[in-house]
Amino acid sequence: xxxxxxxxxxxxxxxxxxxxxxxxxxxxxxxxxxxxxxxxxxxxxxxxxxxxxxxxxxxxxxxxxxxxxxxxxxxxxxxxxxxxxxxxxxxxxxxxxxxxxxxxxxxxxxxxxxxxxxxxxxxxxxxxxxxxxxxxxxxxxxxxxxxxxxxxxxxxxxxxxxxxxxxxxxxxxxxxxxxxxxxxxxxxxxxxxxxxxxxxxxxxxxxxxxxxxxxxxxxxxxxxxxxxxxxxxxxxxxxxxxxxxxxxxxxxxxxxxxxxxxxxxxxxxxxxxxxxxxxxxxxxxxxxxxxxxxxxxxxxxxxxxx
Numbered sequence: 299x300x301x302x303x304x305x306x307x308x309x310x311x312x313x314x315x316x317x318x319x320x321x322x323x324x325x326x327x328x329x330x331x332x333x334x335x336x337x338x339x340x341x342x343x344x345x346x347x348x349x350x351x352x353x354x355x356x357x358x359x360x361x362x363x364x365x366x367x368x369x370x371x372x373x374x375x376x377x378x379x380x381x382x383x384x385x386x387x388x389x390x391x392x393x394x395x396x397x398x399x400x401x402x403x404x405x406x407x408x409x410x411x412x413x414x415x416x417x418x419x420x421x422x423x424x425x426x427x428x429x430x431x432x433x434x435x436x437x438x439x440x441x442x443x444x445x446x447x448x449x450x451x452x453x454x455x456x457x458x459x460x461x462x463x464x465x466x467x468x469x470x471x472x473x474x475x476x477x478x479x480x481x482x483x484x485x486x487x488x489x490x491x492x493x494x495x496x497x498x499x500x501x502x503x504x505x506x507x508x509x510x511x512x513x514x515x516x517x518x519x520x521x522x523x524x525x526x527x528x529x530x531x532x533x534x535x536x537x538x539x540x541x542x543x544x545x546x547x548x549x550x551x552x553x554x555x556x557x558x559x560x561x562x563x564x565x566x567x568x569x570x571x572x573x574x575x576x577x578x579x580x581x582x583x584x585x586x587x588x589x590x591x592x593x594x595x596x597x598x599x600x601x602x603x604x
Contacts, residue, residue: 304592305339307358312374312385314345317367318442326567327363333585334361349377359592360385363567366439370564371397386595388563389602392539396563399436399468402538406558409537412530413558414470414549421461429453430472435463439562446472475551478517480531481565481576483543483587484594487528489579491572492517515575519550527556534558541598543591545573 311334313327314320327343335341342354346364353360360378362385368374372394378385388396395401406413417427418436425431433456435443443463445456460467477495481488492514519527531546538544538561545565549557565573569584577587 308340308356309334309359309361310342310344310353310357311361311363312344312346313363315364315369316348319366319439323363323365329568330361330363330588333588337585357383362387362564365564370439384596384599386591387542388540393563396538396561399434399560402560405537411534411537411558412556414473416468416470419467419469425469427469427471432470432472433457433460434468435460436466436468437464473549473551473557475549478527478548478550479545479572480528481545481573482531482535483590487531488576489515490517490524490527491515491576515579530556534561542594
């Protein structure tokens with residue numbers, strides 16, 4: 299869709315949500331609304347606190363900026379589908395699959411996308427993979443319920459936390475390596491970003507605490523490795539059936555092997571978030587990124603209904 303046609307629509311930026319990433323979502327939504335409004339779009343901001351939210355009359359497109367639970371897992375997509383309102387990002391089914399680390403991993407393995415060895419256990423059970431491992435609640439976002447377990451004494455608390463969050467627990471081998479993330483818009487990989495937490499790994503605190511991590515964009519990689527990382531991100535995006543945009547998290551081990559961890563379908567969109575950083579590095583400014591996501595989403599909605 300052309301920008302001129304997009305400007306004819308009344309946009310509702312959906313933000314907040316009832317999940318653990320509410321405050322970050324409010325920041326993303328505010329930044330996106332500001333960008334659209336500054337370019338002359340008609341924009342309404344909608345603070346979504348649960349499934350009974352109401353939209354203003356005449357909305358032509360909902361810009362979904364709700365990260366994690368409810369916004370990224372297919373729930374709000376189902377509500378908007380039933381209401382007949384177009385929205386940004388992936389559809390209900392693809393959103394649900396990408397948010398579920400178990401379903402995602404199954405598709406990665408089936409499609410030949412490299413990903414860490416894993417097993418699934420029930421609360422109360424013990425993992426069989428040898429330490430060190432990563433213990434994950436499989437249906438949480440923003441590294442909530444993710445624990446690196448290097449010593450036996452750390453295991454019980456990690457399992458207990460994940461048992462409180464989900465009915466299943468994902469256990470992965472711990473891959474030591476450089477933390478990379480790649481934005482994919484449509485079928486195009488953006489610049490690779492390297493994340494270097496000052497300690498530990500890129501958990502919720504490191505994501506949202508100023509100065510807790512360093513970011514390098516483009517990542518300091520040779521041309522061949524950069525291309526491999528980007529190709530792997532696009533392969534992961536496709537394996538999950540994603541059509542609009544995502545941000546794929548990848549580990550690069552010292553021996554050059556790559557491992558895909560997950561794809562985020564509603565990544566952060568503040569003006570300092572990683573997806574906008576990656577877009578800016580290839581010459582796409584914040585507003586242009588927002589417009590491209592909106593245009594691709596409308597195109598995908600029309601295609602899926604035809």
